[in-house]
Amino acid sequence: EPEVTQTPSHQVTQMGQEVILRCVPISNHLYFYWYRQILGQKVEFLVSFYNNEISEKSEIFDDQFSVERPDGSNFTLKIRSTKLEDSAMYFCASTPGNYGYTFGSGTRLTVV
């Protein structure tokens, strides 16, 4: 069964550093998403991406965040200057549009 692949599985970074989280969505999917989940809290929507541009974003997705689909397969989330409160699991998801999302297994980001 096709999977959404996320790398790395765990990343530790110093406060103020830039991080890039990587995702390979399922190849024939058209919509791509990033979510985050702070430990013990609910899954929060960050941003959706369709046709090479952001289609929706939440209040959380401020200027420190950016997304990119640099080639036909990768989908990345960049956090420019990490803060302690950015520590969370980050999930990538994709969908062809008319069916359920497929989520990746996540990247655990720890900011120290």
Add this chain to the structure above:
Amino acid sequence: DAKTTQPPSMDCAEGRAANLPCNHSTISGNEYVYWYRQIHSQGPQYIIHGLKNNETNEMASLIITEDRKSSTLILPHATLRDTAVYYCIVRVQAGTALIFGKGTTLSVSS
């Protein structure tokens, strides 16, 4: 998107059917009901979705009331591996963002 209401937790004995309710009284005509689950801290997993008719797949059944104001997810023979947080989400089709609530924590015990 319409708001959903789910009980915070439920228990189920292994081998029995788990019936998870969801209220979505403000649902509009073009909104679908989706169910996902999250096992521990894994990525959420799609279970099933429907618009008006009842739906069944290899994982579960979805029963939607005729007025569409509520639905029930049925796991016919719950196992310990079904212990998870279950989310009922209502949204318009085709690519719009899923917004997760707190869901129902289902605990299956032997």
